[in-house]
Amino acid sequence: MSKRYWWVLITYIAMHLSAFIGVPLLKLYDVPLERIPGIWSTISFSAALLIIIVLLLPDIRNRHEVRGRSSKADAAMWSILGVFLAFVAQYISIYISVFILGVEPGSENTERISEYARIFPLFIIVMAVIGPILEEIIFRKVIFGSLYKKYNFIIAALISSLIFAVVHADLDYLLVYTALAFVFSYLYVKTKRILVPIIAHVAMNTLAVLVHVVYGERLDELRQQLDQIQSFIGGFLV
Template identity: 25%
Template sequence: MKLSNKGYRFKDIAWRDLLLIPIIYIVLLIFSMVGFGILNTHYTHPDKLMQSMMATVAQVMSYIIAILSFYLMHIKSFPKRFSNGINYVKKHWIFLIFMLLIALGASSLYEWLMQFLPKSLQYSETQNELALNQLFKTPLFLPIAFLLIVIVAPIVEELVFRHILIGELGKKFNFIFMGIISAVTFTLLHVSGAKSPFEFGAYFILAIILVVSYLKAKRNLAASMTIHILNNLISFIWTLFIIY
């Protein structure tokens, strides 16, 4: 696992990849404005579920455009990148499953320990999970929820938090240091509306596993992306089981 950033120069960083971040936010803003404009035109007082569904559609569209943008930025090298990723997963699938099990086990242990906290600091589900659960209330909307939670969100989050922050910026700012930054910012994104400070730990555990897996794979994005997708798939299936 090569963690040294010696030999890299600023010109070695794929600066164009950083454009994904403003692309995501600008496209999300545009689709949100258009979507909520249409919603408000047809409904005087749209309820929270309608608003949540519209926000989800806007998020899915912005993520799809971000993925397509990344593909177009690397259209010549993408087939090789994709092939290398598939080959890594085939060769190291036991390691990936092992890391996933560590993440699930550590998260379960953490949630069990939370019951010993004072009532004011406890939580049954994170605010992020409660928000996502709204998407499961309409069966017809489940395909969109699946697309967001299991497919496009993990891909985009890995592109931003692992590829850009660690894989690219780590070339000059140290891979381990940017790994820490990646884990913290990834966690903060998911607990922005947290009511308990201990919600941070629930996502930080997964973030650490994703960072370690990515670095262990010599910054092959397929490693952390596979774990992230499988983790979200399990969560999606578990939520379906609970609700239905």
């Protein structure tokens, strides 16, 4: 791994650890406690993305020299297909996790960050866009890409997905992270363009934002109404 990539990783780690400084700092300015996680995450994620982009400027300038890089038309096709593949992989892996492995439905990590977004709406940009961009750069371009130079595709994808799950503190959904990591890694290897898995990842997170944040309360109301209807109908059948 190049020295530049090590600095990218250090920046990403520092972003996560920065809460130990940022949270007490915001408390000094009497920022409401429930808004602090969303505010500081928005600041730290945005700053980290800017720093990492600067660090990767040589890669950006030399991207056309990458051997086997797909054309723009192929990249567009794989971006669309990648979104479909990611959703299929997620659905199948969640089904296996919940109905076969007995994992409780609902990711605690997703619920936690969705709550941050409800309290501080600007954090939605981090969930839907900035977060996926950072994660694809870190876990696909840097970690998976470096491992893929030494190991085969399966080993590189497995290791990177395990690290991905650990960072999200959601090991119950390890299978889901692994399935998605395989899809995103495949898209990256197939096209040699990090933008392709980024698009698929952004699309998935945007849907998660719509489901859990924007329409979350409405879906809860519909679920409660459905439960009431089922209870009402059940009363006639008893």
